[in-house]
Amino acid sequence: MGKIVAVTGNEACAQALKQINPDVCAAYPITPATDLMQRFSGFVNDGKVDTELVLVESEHSAMSACIGAAAAGGRVATATSSQGLALMWEMLYIAAGSRLPIIMPLVNRALSAPLNIHGDHSDGMGARDTGWIQIYSENAQEAYDNLIQSFRIAEHLDIRTPAMVCMDGFIVSHSIERVEYIDDADVKNFVGKFQAVHPLLDLDNPKSYGPLILTDLYHEYKRAQHEVMTKVPKVALEVAADFEKMTGRKYGLFETYRLEDAEIAIVVMSSAAGTTKDIIDEYRDKGIKAGLLKPRLFRPFPYLEIADALKHVKAIAVLDRADSFGGYGPLFMEISGAVMSMDTKPAMINKIFGLGGRDYLPDQAEQVLDELVKIAKTGKVENVKEYIGVRE
Amino acid sequence: MSKKFWETLPQGSVVLEAGSSAKFKTGAWRSMRPKWTEENCIQCMFCWIYCPDMAVKVTAEGKRENFDYDYCKGCGICALECPGKKGKKAIVMEEEGK
Numbered sequence: 077m078g079k080i081v082a083v084t085g086n087e088a089c090a091q092a093l094k095q096i097n098p099d100v101c102a103a104y105p106i107t108p109a110t111d112l113m114q115r116f117s118g119f120v121n122d123g124k125v126d127t128e129l130v131l132v133e134s135e136h137s138a139m140s141a142c143i144g145a146a147a148a149g150g151r152v153a154t155a156t157s158s159q160g161l162a163l164m165w166e167m168l169y170i171a172a173g174s175r176l177p178i179i180m181p182l183v184n185r186a187l188s189a190p191l192n193i194h195g196d197h198s199d200g201m202g203a204r205d206t207g208w209i210q211i212y213s214e215n216a217q218e219a220y221d222n223l224i225q226s227f228r229i230a231e232h233l234d235i236r237t238p239a240m241v242c243m244d245g246f247i248v249s250h251s252i253e254r255v256e257y258i259d260d261a262d263v264k265n266f267v268g269k270f271q272a273v274h275p276l277l278d279l280d281n282p283k284s285y286g287p288l289i290l291t292d293l294y295h296e297y298k299r300a301q302h303e304v305m306t307k308v309p310k311v312a313l314e315v316a317a318d319f320e321k322m323t324g325r326k327y328g329l330f331e332t333y334r335l336e337d338a339e340i341a342i343v344v345m346s347s348a349a350g351t352t353k354d355i356i357d358e359y360r361d362k363g364i365k366a367g368l369l370k371p372r373l374f375r376p377f378p379y380l381e382i383a384d385a386l387k388h389v390k391a392i393a394v395l396d397r398a399d400s401f402g403g404y405g406p407l408f409m410e411i412s413g414a415v416m417s418m419d420t421k422p423a424m425i426n427k428i429f430g431l432g433g434r435d436y437l438p439d440q441a442e443q444v445l446d447e448l449v450k451i452a453k454t455g456k457v458e459n460v461k462e463y464i465g466v467r468e
Numbered sequence: 469m470s471k472k473f474w475e476t477l478p479q480g481s482v483v484l485e486a487g488s489s490a491k492f493k494t495g496a497w498r499s500m501r502p503k504w505t506e507e508n509c510i511q512c513m514f515c516w517i518y519c520p521d522m523a524v525k526v527t528a529e530g531k532r533e534n535f536d537y538d539y540c541k542g543c544g545i546c547a548l549e550c551p552g553k554k555g556k557k558a559i560v561m562e563e564e565g566k
């Protein structure tokens with residue numbers, strides 16, 4: 077049995093990294109992820125871990141060093157946010173294309189301009205197509221649990237793909253919550269020994285990473301990369317089953333809340349799901365059949381499984397904490413993709429909320445649910461995409 | 469079940485065979501060809517240093533030999549840098565196929 081503590085999301089993730097004890101971490105500070113790696117560097121300094129901590133001059137260098145260390149054959153982790161992730165952009169593709177299972181907590185934060193340090197999903201959504209696995213967490217406990225599970229998923233011999241474990245900047249990274257820590261020995265045992273695949277430091281078998289692959293084979297490599305992603309959900313569920321055996325905490329590809337008999341539903345990721353669940357309870361008390369679906373695995377996106385979970389719902393609101401200017405919100409586009417496979421399609425609306433850390437308040441959830449009640453009755457959608465919580 | 473071609477590719481495009489780049493005959497790109505005239509050569513090795521590939525062959529005794537046309541891309545740097553003897557270049561560029 078582990079220990080129950082009161083910690084922030086960053087503290088919980090630093091603790092997970094300490095328990096996992098990666099071979100190499102290369103990181104550069106950026107708000108709100110700074111505190112995570114700062115705490116971890118304290119563990120390095122105090123000899124609590126054997127990790128080689130590489131202090132670099134930028135996030136581009138941080139990811140480059142992680143790629144080098146992972147290709148050399150090490151278990152590697154880093155952490156970042158926002159502009160830091162943006163600066164890593166080209167290296168993210170190289171990590172994924174080279175199939176290096178680097179683990180990165182991403183403390184979600186808005187992107188400039190205007191400059192803002194608070195939480196939204198613009199950074200993670202921008203890295204959607206990099207080939208990284210993306211897991212989103214609602215609170216500090218989920219961030220801690222997901223981070224531990226992500227090592228097993230990413231390092232699985234059928235997967236070998238890097239993973240981002242996301243949590244909302246400040247709302248989760250800097251808020252103190254009740255978190256149940258797992259015993260060091262159990263974490264160690266759960267994550268297991270790192271198995272290097274094609275390590276550069278195996279000097280008896282020299283090899284090259286990053287060759288030039290032109291028109292003759294590039295297309296095939298990308299086809300293979302997609303195939304690997306299709307195998308992730310099965311592995312993620314196996315890992316989650318083992319994790320449940322150890323902790324009693326259950327994880328799926330997504331979470332549903334009072335969705336089984338729901339007529340209207342909100343789809344939302346991360347911390348906003350907590351607030352939404354409270355309001356759904358209130359509407360249930362009023363006799364309104366409302367439910368929630370919270371995606372956990374965003375890449376790969378479990379289209380068919382989500383379609384199945386939503387198939388009986390009449391009206392759906394997808395809440396995006398990121399925008400695609402001139403397009404629908406990124407999560408809405410995914411849910412639309414899932415809905416494609418349904419025989420009877422639900423009415424769907426898209427709400428952009430909480431950009432740059434704007435609070436998502438109960439009355440916003442109420443406003444959305446009221447609109448869904450109306451749409452479920454009439455079947456009519458007036459505006460597909462709207463902003464909520466915006467000052468007018 | 470037999471594997472599709474793309475399923476047989478090495479993971480992460482890692483090249484597992486050391487030194488395999490020697491198999492890639494980059495000289496095939498060449499449109500201009502350096503021609504070496506031994507009697508004008510003062511064995512200064514400028515061409516060997518300046519060649520961006522390794523297309524100037526040198527013997528174990530350090531004596532300049534002819535070009536390795538399998539890898540020479542015909543960039544002409546060697547011809548430009550070659551001092552030659554008494555104003556006569558030891559390397560001149562010629563159109564390929566002439």
Ligand code: SF4
Pocket residue numbers: 502518519520521523524535539540541542543544545546547
């Ligand atoms: S032409 Fe260019 S590639 Fe060919 S030998 Fe001269 S310097 Fe080297």
Ligand code: SF4
Pocket residue numbers: 504508509510511512513514515516532546549550551552558559
């Ligand atoms: S640069 Fe000219 S002179 Fe010097 S070694 Fe080469 S061919 Fe001979």
